[in-house]
Amino acid sequence: MxxxxxxxxxxxxxxxxxxxxxxxxxxxVREMQKQKVDQMGSVSITSILSNPPAVDACRRYMGTDLNRxxxxxxxxxxxxDDTPYELRRxxxxxxxxxxxxxxxxxxxxxxxxxxxxxxxxxxxxxxxDWIALHIYKYIQSKMTxxxxxxxxxxxxxxxxxxxxxxxxxxxxxxxxPQPTGVVRAxxxxxxxxxxxxxxxxxxxxxxGSTFEGGExxxxxxxxxxxxxxDPTTGEITAAIHPQLQDNDFNILRPGDPVFQFFSxxxxxxxxxxxxxxxxxxxxxxxxxxxxxxxxxxTVTLPSVGVKKD
Amino acid sequence: xxxxxxxxxTPPQCSGREVAGDKMEVDEVVRLPRxxxxxxxxxxxxxxxxxxxxxxxxxxxxxxxxxxxxxxxxVLTVLANPRAVQQCRRYIDTDLNRxxxxxxxxxPSxxxxxxxxxxxxxxxxxxxxxxxxxxxxxxxxxxxxxxxxxxxxxxxxxCDWICLHxxxxxxxxxxxxxxxxxxxxxxxxxxxxxxxxxKHGFAMEIGPQPHGxxxxxxxxxxKAGVQHMxxxxxxxxxGSTFEGEYxxxxTMIKHIDYPRDGETRNITAAIHPQLQDRDFCLLxxxxxxFQTFSGETLRYKGSEAxxxxxxxxxxxxxxxxxxxxxxxxxxxxxxxxxQTEREEEEEEEEE
Numbered sequence: 340m341x342x343x344x345x346x347x348x349x350x351x352x353x354x355x356x357x358x359x360x361x362x363x364x365x366x367x368v369r370e371m372q373k374q375k376v377d378q379m380g381s382v383s384i385t386s387i388l389s390n391p392p393a394v395d396a397c398r399r400y401m402g403t404d405l406n407r408x409x410x411x412x413x414x415x416x417x418x419x420d421d422t423p424y425e426l427r428r429x430x431x432x433x434x435x436x437x438x439x440x441x442x443x444x445x446x447x448x449x450x451x452x453x454x455x456x457x458x459x460x461x462x463x464x465x466x467x468d469w470i471a472l473h474i475y476k477y478i479q480s481k482m483t484x485x486x487x488x489x490x491x492x493x494x495x496x497x498x499x500x501x502x503x504x505x506x507x508x509x510x511x512x513x514x515x516p517q518p519t520g521v522v523r524a525x526x527x528x529x530x531x532x533x534x535x536x537x538x539x540x541x542x543x544x545x546x547g548s549t550f551e552g553g554e555x556x557x558x559x560x561x562x563x564x565x566x567x568x569d570p571t572t573g574e575i576t577a578a579i580h581p582q583l584q585d586n587d588f589n590i591l592r593p594g595d596p597v598f599q600f601f602s603x604x605x606x607x608x609x610x611x612x613x614x615x616x617x618x619x620x621x622x623x624x625x626x627x628x629x630x631x632x633x634x635x636x637t638v639t640l641p642s643v644g645v646k647k648d
Numbered sequence: 649x650x651x652x653x654x655x656x657x658t659p660p661q662c663s664g665r666e667v668a669g670d671k672m673e674v675d676e677v678v679r680l681p682r683x684x685x686x687x688x689x690x691x692x693x694x695x696x697x698x699x700x701x702x703x704x705x706x707x708x709x710x711x712x713x714x715x716x717x718x719x720x721x722x723v724l725t726v727l728a729n730p731r732a733v734q735q736c737r738r739y740i741d742t743d744l745n746r747x748x749x750x751x752x753x754x755x756p757s758x759x760x761x762x763x764x765x766x767x768x769x770x771x772x773x774x775x776x777x778x779x780x781x782x783x784x785x786x787x788x789x790x791x792x793x794x795x796x797x798x799x800x801x802x803x804x805x806x807c808d809w810i811c812l813h814x815x816x817x818x819x820x821x822x823x824x825x826x827x828x829x830x831x832x833x834x835x836x837x838x839x840x841x842x843x844x845x846x847k848h849g850f851a852m853e854i855g856p857q858p859h860g861x862x863x864x865x866x867x868x869x870x871k872a873g874v875q876h877m878x879x880x881x882x883x884x885x886x887g888s889t890f891e892g893e894y895x896x897x898x899t900m901i902k903h904i905d906y907p908r909d910g911e912t913r914n915i916t917a918a919i920h921p922q923l924q925d926r927d928f929c930l931l932x933x934x935x936x937x938f939q940t941f942s943g944e945t946l947r948y949k950g951s952e953a954x955x956x957x958x959x960x961x962x963x964x965x966x967x968x969x970x971x972x973x974x975x976x977x978x979x980x981x982x983x984x985x986x987q988t989e990r991e992e993e994e995e996e997e998e999e
Contacts, residue, residue: 366915366918367941369914370941370942374942397965455858455861516858517858518794518856518857519858519859519962520794520859520962520963521794521858521965522915522918523918523960524918524920524921524924525921525924527918574704575862578862578867581864581865581868584865602705619863621858621859622860624736624860624861
């Protein structure tokens with residue numbers, strides 16, 4: 340079996356409040372800063388509140404969604420008086436934790452998010468990052484409080500738009516369901532456990548352990564589905580059907596109900612068998628996404644270990 | 649100021665306990681004036697979406713039945729805070745549902761006025777004026793909460809027989825929906841919410857639902873609740889007698905705030921996992937209340953076991969409320985029937 344070596348992963352950044360109303364990350368970062376957590380064994384830790392004005396206002400963002408500002412094109416643009424706050428902030432974060440794609444970037448960046456969808460704990464990352472996938476495998480083997488899943492996005496690095504793409508390795512830790520503006524202890528504890536296990540993995544990796552390869556399941560996006568809308572006003576005219584609501588990751592087959600109009604009729608799923616997620620995510624109404632459809636894949640991981648001098 | 653009109657046998661400012669005593673005969677039927685106009689209001693908080701979409705559906709439906717004869721009650725459907733709805737926010741400048749005290753409604757007219765203050769005065773003119781004979785007979789204001797409260801009717805009175813009978817009707821018609829009646833013991837003068845504008849009124853609060861999200865199951869419960877309420881009003885107006893019975897009423901006693909950092913005022917703990925989602929399950933002294941972000945348990949230090957509700961309501965963080973606590977008591981609700989026209993005239997002559 341293939342074995343892949345990586346340099347020690349000694350710089351870890353944890354970000355919260357990238358969306359100012361997703362509270363697990365906000366309180367986790369605040370607690371870490373209060374306890375002055377900056378080291379765990381071989382790993383140095385930076386904790387950052389990504390979007391402080393949005394956190395203060397308890398809003399997702401002030402001008403534009405911060406977590407869509409990290410493409411190479413957007414990061415390299417010129418900052419003028421007209422630049423929206425979040426684009427400026429993205430460039431600051433890139434300077435502090437990156438620059439993206441350079442040797443100075445942090446080794447692992449974990450960005451904590453919440454969703455109103457019933458997704459349990461999800462680790463989201465770009466392409467087949469062996470480090471991220473091994474951390475996922477490790478967390479999945481250790482966590483019993485919630486189902487743990489991985490979502491692999493398809494973008495090449497230059498098009499990767501979210502904060503965690505700044506790090507050499509990056510994971511978005513998405514935990515739900517939790518309403519925006521609310522902190523639930525159970526959800527907070529899940530997010531905290533995932534972060535603690537990630538740190539544990541890094542430390543174990545750095546001290547020379549080999550992590551055995553194997554097969555893991557993950558989900559990759561196929562397409563998203565919008566709500567039925569009124570053609571004049573653009574308002575939604577249906578809600579997620581009760582049989583789909585809260586059933587993220589349960590296979591959706593043709594003929595299964597997906598929407599229920601406010602007047603009562605049902606809309607059914609058409610096309611192939613797919614796995615829905617982000618079902619009824621609050622922030623996606625404006626992005627015209629009622630749910631995303633994914634396919635399940637099996638990824639074969641090589642064993643990994645730290646490069647020895 | 650107008651008191652809810654009732655027959656002489658029942659004193660106007662009563663408490664349920666007095667009625668259960670010997671001031672009233674068990675088989676006496678209280679006669680109450682007909683309910684000619686009902687206002688159904690949604691979007692008082694612009695991100696509580698069940699009411700927003702229900703009001704929009706009702707408005708669509710009404711366009712289709714406009715040619716039909718309007719039989720009482722006439723139903724006014726109102727989107728209370730259109731600007732907040734458009735931005736999917738709770739409010740623009742200030743919480744609309746705190747703008748209906750008599751003082752706020754009259755208030756000084758000079759200087760910059762928050763949007764919601766202007767709006768509350770418009771609503772008061774349209775549905776009130778509060779406390780006057782011109783006010784609509786019944787206001788039903790639709791709300792959602794992030795707390796696991798099922799369906800709650802929230803009212804300022806524990807002896808408004810109209811509201812209490814509507815509650816019992818909903819309970820019978822919707823047995824699968826957990827349902828409670830919450831009473832805020834606030835005088836008419838100090839009552840601050842939209843439902844206080846009508847001669848009778850209540851908020852219909854359904855959760856859990858995240859703000860900015862519409863769930864089918866919650867929407868369906870609200871739609872059914874409003875329909876059953878309107879049906880009940882029709883039955884009442886057409887002369888049905890509603891038998892007396894006991895109703896469990898939760899009376900708000902106090903609120904508890906989150907523990908906060910002395911300097912920043914940021915909260916330092918979340919609702920404990922053993923309390924989260926357990927609205928209306930009795931909270932005993934020493935039961936876990938909060939879990940700090942470092943993992944420590946903080947316990948309820950009150951001396952009396954009380955019923956918690958609005959546990960972890962999103963909008964209440966800024967109001968300093970982690971949960972509210974209530975006492976439960978049994979109220980004897982008398983039988984009621986609509987006044988006949990002659991009884992109405994006789995009463996008017998007396999006043």
